[in-house]
Amino acid sequence: MAGQWLPPGELTLSGRPVLRPGEVECFLLSAVDIEPDIETHPSLTTYKAGILTLTTHRLIWISSATANDAVFVPLSLVTHIFTPKKSLKAMFASPRIRFELSLSDSGRVDPDKPRHGARSVVVTLVMRGKSDNHELFYTKLWEAWRAHAWENSDPGTSGSEAASSVAIRVPVVGVAGILRKEQEMWESTDKSLQDAFQDLNALMSKAKEMVMLAEKMRQKLLAGPNSHTSTGGDEEMGSKEEMQDWLLSVGIISPVTKESAGALYHQQLSRQLADFVKIPLERAGGMINLIDIYCLFNRARGTELISPDDLLQACTLWEKLDVPVMMRKFDSGVMVVQSKSHRDEEVFGRIKSLVLKPEALRNGISPSDAAMTLGIAPAMAKEHLLAAESRGLLCRDISPDGFRFFVNLFPEITLDDIYLVKDDGIYATWVAAVTS
């Protein structure tokens, strides 16, 4: 792409950003343009319509149009974030956030070079996605930028960063330095306290809203059974919408909203799941029960567990995304996660050779026999055997010993020589095995 002035971002196979050590995701926005100031820098291109991920270290932009096309803005090179203008025009246009970005001499953003302060460009983030969290994003951006997380993880360059930083920091040497450090600590504590109190105020007002909401819901519940049927429909609708607005304003993301505006959540979850699932799949021979994935994934997450519904949605989304895994439902209703490279034919080949062994020709194989040979869980093995049976490879024999499967000899027997003991094919092998 001509004029690519932002450094490319690394993505996983499932299209998720690869995070640096110590880097944590903070926020996600869909449908964002990164628009440099064309008047001052006409050669720089606009990155249109991508998913923006805010992390503690960077702003990562992933193109929605072309897969695997990602760039990032290092927060360390952001020199200034402008306060959003509140104007009449701003109310009707897509929300925008502007910040100043330091450029290297070549006119590009070079993540490895610290800030020179010489060249810079004003960049606008145009947020076109329908969402009410733009203000929240702005707050998070400020917090991430202020936190300077990249300095903590980079002890080697922190000295030079501190030196070239235009911010409040000054070299810490001598008694003056110690005193200054103390002073800074006081100031930051003070600020934190102020913020905390601000938050408390916010909390108080929210609490008030919560009480009102609870009251309203209680009223609605009381009024429910008695609603008039004539205008009941419209009234119901009105109050339902109101309730949703209230829930949103209080900050609770109602399930409906999560569904409509939160397609992004499921998409990202879906991709994250696809990445996670790769290693367990390899260990398990290419196929894992969905329930096991649920346990593994949530255990790995530790907190912010996902519900079974979320898992199901995430797996269903895989069809639409370009990921190397798939979900599959067997006739019996068992749902599994399977890696796309794990082909049925290969498993059938292995089952066939297993079932042609003399012992198997005499007594058949059970799901546990297959599980041991194929290196997969017995429940999975049974699914494979049933699938092989559907294909006409195997026949079943149900006895007090359980399910046993034999190679299907029927295809080799024809009506016109039904009594002929053939001396070729599986038939012959079978005869040899059972008569020995």
Add this chain to the structure above:
Amino acid sequence: MHKRIYVELWLQPVRETREKQIQLWKELILEYCKTQKIFVVSLEEDFPLFSNPVIERSLSHEARDAFLSALVAEGRAEWLDKSHRKCLVLWHRIQDWADIIVRFVKDYGLEDSVMTVEELRTGVESQGTEVQGMDRTVLLRALKLLENKGKLALFKGSSTDDEGVKFSV
């Protein structure tokens, strides 16, 4: 009759496999009944073809019903009762039996003779022929068919349960 109980052998669930299974068993049943001269198969009693003592398996009731029903559908068998307990196996179709009887009559020069149905199937002449030991029901059906074609005439005999036949082939 002492009923040996073995582990059951099932109909294959997969359609294609099952169809082949049924096809083969239909053939087996017809051949077995033909060689053993068995006309009626009783589903609830032991039937040697349906049990294999070596592997200690016998066909499930469902399987037996399925195989015989397939024969019935093909016109090679008939249920003798609604609850599918007994099945008449026509390893020769009625028409084939009729032809056999006509040939028998001609071979033995019985064209204008009169005899009872019992004599026909158990008499000296029948020994060594297919007519010998024919199931009465089947025989009568075949004879009725031939009567309709004018090859013979059936009439009631001296005792109530013994019919007679006069050939005019």
